[in-house]
Amino acid sequence: MEPTFNFWDNMAKRYPRFNDASMSKDVNHIINWCQNKNVSFEGASILDIGAGTGTIAIPLAQKGAHVTAMDISEGMLAALNEDAKEQGVSAKVHTYQSDWEAFPLNQKYDIVIASMTPAISDEQKIEKMLGATKGLGIYIGWGKYRNNKLVEALVKAHTTEEEDCASAGCINANKFIETLKEKKIPFESDFFETSWTDTYTFDEAKEYAYDQLKRKEITPNEAIVESILVSFIKDDKVHVTTEAEKGMVLWNVA
Numbered sequence: 001m002e003p004t005f006n007f008w009d010n011m012a013k014r015y016p017r018f019n020d021a022s023m024s025k026d027v028n029h030i031i032n033w034c035q036n037k038n039v040s041f042e043g044a045s046i047l048d049i050g051a052g053t054g055t056i057a058i059p060l061a062q063k064g065a066h067v068t069a070m071d072i073s074e075g076m077l078a079a080l081n082e083d084a085k086e087q088g089v090s091a092k093v094h095t096y097q098s099d100w101e102a103f104p105l106n107q108k109y110d111i112v113i114a115s116m117t118p119a120i121s122d123e124q125k126i127e128k129m130l131g132a133t134k135g136l137g138i139y140i141g142w143g144k145y146r147n148n149k150l151v152e153a154l155v156k157a158h159t160t161e162e163e164d165c166a167s168a169g170c171i172n173a174n175k176f177i178e179t180l181k182e183k184k185i186p187f188e189s190d191f192f193e194t195s196w197t198d199t200y201t202f203d204e205a206k207e208y209a210y211d212q213l214k215r216k217e218i219t220p221n222e223a224i225v226e227s228i229l230v231s232f233i234k235d236d237k238v239h240v241t242t243e244a245e246k247g248m249v250l251w252n253v254a
């Protein structure tokens with residue numbers, strides 16, 4: 001279950017924007033993979049569920065798509081609108097703040113997309129996503145692993161149990177695939193390895209660490225957090241590297 005404190009609004013202050021180099025690398029890989037499968041975004045109506053700062057919505061609007069970018073976080077959508085305006089694609093992106101469960105689905109889109117979002121956290125929410133498209137669906141989720149040594153160290157130091165970091169947030173791409181198989185919906189999928197490093201000031205890193213722990217319903221211990229963060233400092237900054245596999249799933253209901 002997602003936490004009640006505003007984790008995503010806090011994350012919005014640090015979440016990569018559409019032009020972040022590491023993020024663009026993954027998004028370009030995903031868009032190219034889709035285009036190689038003959039997906040055309042130009043002129044398509046697209047619903048991006050849990051769109052965040054517009055990491056996918058903005059590049060797709062730049063390709064001529066009409067994107068409805070929905071997200072639970074006001075902060076994420078504010079960043080998205082700011083960048084859409086700056087890129088001159090505001091007219092192509094419509095934002096809507098809502099929990100996916102409550103989102104009023106009063107039309108079907110050419111393409112529905114959800115990428116790395118806990119909006120799609122169970123069968124019911126997958127079902128709603130499948131019903132949102134009259135054509136194609138694209139799901140991006142974690143693959144076999146996601147390693148973040150800072151979060152692992154923080155959790156380990158605060159708990160006695162082993163924490164499966166890959167279980168936090170969005171559902172795994174393979175779980176999504178199982179649902180499509182059960183429903184006999186034809187799909188294609190592929191997996192790729194990726195990694196990125198976020199660089200924070202000590203105070204930013206402390207806020208990040210607190211958010212990650214609170215999200216797992218763990219009460220942060222300031223002394224423990226600070227002592228762990230110190231071991232991640234290089235050149236006065238805290239560097240947090242994540243290594244992961246991501247899975248891409250493309251299906252067609254037409």
Ligand SMILES: C[S@@+](CC[C@H](N)C(=O)[O-])C[C@H]1O[C@@H](n2cnc3c(N)ncnc32)[C@H](O)[C@@H]1O
Nearest residue numbers: 008050051052055071072073099100115117119
């Ligand atoms: C990790 S970000 C992914 C953003 C973007 N799709 C991407 O791939 O970069 C997850 C996003 O899901 C949003 N989110 C989380 N729970 C949600 C829900 N129940 N309904 C809608 N959006 C949700 C968060 O606010 C956040 O912007």
